[in-house]
Amino acid sequence: MDSQTVTRFPPSPSGYLHLGGARTALFNWLYARHTGGRFVLRVEDTDVSRSTKESVAAILEALEWLGIDWDEGPYFQSQRFDVYKAYINRLLASGNAYYCTCSAERLEKVRQEAMQSGGKPKYDGNCREKGLEWREGAVVRFKAPLTGTTLVSDRIRGHIAFDNTELDDFIIQRSDGTPTYNLAVVVDDITMNINTIIRGDDHLNNTPKQIQLYEALGCEVPCFAHVPMVLGPDKTRLSKRHGAMSVTAYRDMGYHPEAMVNYLVRLGWSHGDQEFFTRDELVEKFNLEHVGRSAGVFDQEKLLALNAEHIRAASNEALAERLIPFLSEKGIEAAPGDYLYDVIETIKNRSKTFVEMAEAAAFYFVEHVTYEEKAASKFLKPAILAPLKEITEALEQTEGLDQETLEPIFQRVMDAHGLKLGKIAQPMRVALTGKTFSPGIFEMIRVLGKAAVVSRLKDAIGYIESHHLTIS
């Protein structure tokens, strides 16, 4: 008997991996890693009509991006029908299940009546004692206990008692012979030795049914931990209505997976006042004790802030790797190397996403700068012509481009014209980047290099001269 923790993540491949699912996956993965246990990936595709290969691929891709790896699987329920069949037969043989031939119409009527009389819409047990044999179109129902209570012991919620009269004889095998969710999960969790089930609390109501199944099968009930759900800003369950909610959509919007992981885990779990966590720290500190009990609203603003923080904290090399695809998206082919790293160093504090970072980096990679209209008209004016020329000449002469070398040059020009740095920095900025905001002048000069700076300065001088000659 091994006491190792075994958790699992069982996505249903009927769409992409959304934020709530990602968080559940993360909790399970983190808990397994934290305890030195195993993490199993299982694809729940018993509903063949809704499951697609594309969804499976999308989910795996999202997990990979998040850095979630698994020790076993992915298993596919669709390939395990014979296993479920065996367990269903066991239940049938032990008298814990029976065939039911009630029509959909009858079932619907029974539900309506139950609702009407102020009760829960559940099956009335019509076929329960009929001792029916199999026949075309029959389903198999679980013969649930009629009296007593089923106790759920939850790591997060404590003990929850369900009155068995609230539960009914749910279907475990459809008329087409395939197993239903509750049966399949239980059988899988048993056969895969899953002993810790961490999932959304929308499954809390399924838990007593599943416990009854474990008991009927004579198997040990695993440990449950129902985590609160993730809600949209309107406080309802996260859905397509809330805009981007696929994990990969955030990747494409320029989010760092470490930030996504940090945010998702922190939404529902806490470690005192700490907000920023690296993946390793999460593995080290994550536990079930500090998972909260109330649902949390997904806050994109906070994710964004955290993303900026993770970008600032990352190394230029690591950032470069993630930035390159966003650069190519803009038609910029940059390779890892000192130039890129230096570029990143100047913009990492000003970028909240990789999309922003690519935008901020663009000017470093163009031959000729394109001026923003307002920027040019405001700063590239004749008054600045002489200072710009002097700086250009001085730069052409100079060797080093470090701040100690640059400052005296600027100082001399400033003194000569009675200008403050601000007066000269803005035109310079426009000349070098085309915009009115950018990294610091001195750092840009150093990164761009003498040739590029001089060339851009000359472009700007030419621009001013041509505009003013024609106008005046």
Next chain:
RNA sequence: GUCCCCAUCGUCUAGCCCGGUCCAGGACACUGGCCUUUCACGCCAGCGACAGGGGUUCAAAUCCCCUUGGGGACGCCA
């Protein structure tokens, strides 16, 4: 309708289990200021919450009950 869960700033949360150290702490957002060659970053300050009502107690955000509010589940989906 029935059952289950939940309830601290706008949002994420610390504190609650083991009542007093909490006229409630942190973060995001917002506002103001500092720094300053722009934009950021950073720093400082401000705004802002124990859902309501009853108990228990010398003392309750913390324990109990009720109300209200929110969420979820009731399917031959998962």
